[in-house]
Amino acid sequence: MGSTTRRLNIGFIGFGSFAQFLAKTMIKQGHLIRATSRSDYSAHLGPHFFRDMDEFMGLENDVILICTSILSLSEVVKSIPFHRLKKPTLFADVLSVKEHPRQILLQEVPEDSDLLCTHPMFGPESGKEGWKNLNFMYDRVRVRDEDLCSSFLRIFETEGCKMIEMSCEEHDKLAAQSQFVTHTIGRILSEMQITNTPIDTKGFEKLVQVKESTANDSLDLYIGLFIHNRFAKQQMKNLEGALQRVKGSLEAKMEEEDGRE
């Protein structure tokens, strides 16, 4: 690899489906991947999987990438044996909410290690044919080792992601009205058990796709979006209010029509 693509040792904390999806591309790019997780993934990673968190933290990781669920983040980070670190390290996370991990990491990660909060705006489904033109949000929360941080971001740049630098707060505001609303509508459509019909319109086909991609994500992820994004509750209210207004306007028109007959 040339000077622009430095080979990184990347240690994952949490090796569920999204972490595995990211690791595949990182391995393809030539980086060395190690992981620890609540469940045992040694069948997947062989000697690169560490059941023992102490041993994992003693490895020479350049980057420690936190990929646990939103709901377990606080517990997981608080259980990390930071004193085992052999050198300052870049701690990065990929959680779908951003103010919450920023706060926990600032609180728990030793001062001499760097912090980068990120959110790849795609997953195993939308990113299955590559990451080109997909959005990658990041906030350089505490970065002194510029070279290391850039090398890590380059993983996503190289794949063609649209790199968007943004504060964690701004992310959460926007994601509440986009991603959280999308997941909510997907879950409503699942509850309604909507499925393709022989007479689908193009618009309805899109809704079925939204439903299906939501169904692939864990319920923990959705609950995390609601509980740990402080802007989500207002969006839920907006959604309810909008439904009531749409329904109200239909009912008013219906009475008017009834009156005319």
Add this chain to the structure above:
Amino acid sequence: MGSTTRRLNIGFIGFGSFAQFLAKTMIKQGHLIRATSRSDYSAHLGPHFFRDMDEFMGLENDVILICTSILSLSEVVKSIPFHRLKKPTLFADVLSVKEHPRQILLQEVPEDSDLLCTHPMFGPESGKEGWKNLNFMYDRVRVRDEDLCSSFLRIFETEGCKMIEMSCEEHDKLAAQSQFVTHTIGRILSEMQITNTPIDTKGFEKLVQVKESTANDSLDLYIGLFIHNRFAKQQMKNLEGALQRVKGSLEAKMEEEDGRE
């Protein structure tokens, strides 16, 4: 034109945006188009536009295609001077609900004329790059002149539509859970004023598209879907119920998490 593509004289009643969209392809195929409508479209159609309904009905139309709004259908059909017809004619409609026009047409159209109820499951937006693989639903409500009916259906077959023969009742059942739900969600998203953000996911981009395509359709069309499809009201209830269940499950989980802290 060969024997398989008979040149038809097609008379439109209602020449709003959807009728104009259909007419463009019919003209391209070589059919002769005439129209009458509440508003004046002579700037559009020149001598082929007839302000006078009596004159229009006296023309030798092979097919009379009803393209008025769902809400005005009953009034419009009841005002047609059927006695002016020079010969039995095929009456067809394209309304987005089907039981309602079927009933009105069976009631009003002279017994010696044929009836075909149809619903092209696309519009100016989804059909702007051609009609290939788009769904076209039809119900041969009262057809004796098989040749004429087939010639009319061939307009859509020729463009590559998926031709789906289905009863009007079955259509309304399916369209309530697909098209009506899609329009409702599109209108809810409009009410919420959702727009693209710099960090859109693919799923959210689809919702913005649903919102935008709904915004292009008239409010009359949406109200018509609700008032004149007897299955729509239940779908509105299902949507509300599903939203309440999704919200309830989030709130329950939130209390549980609060308890743990």
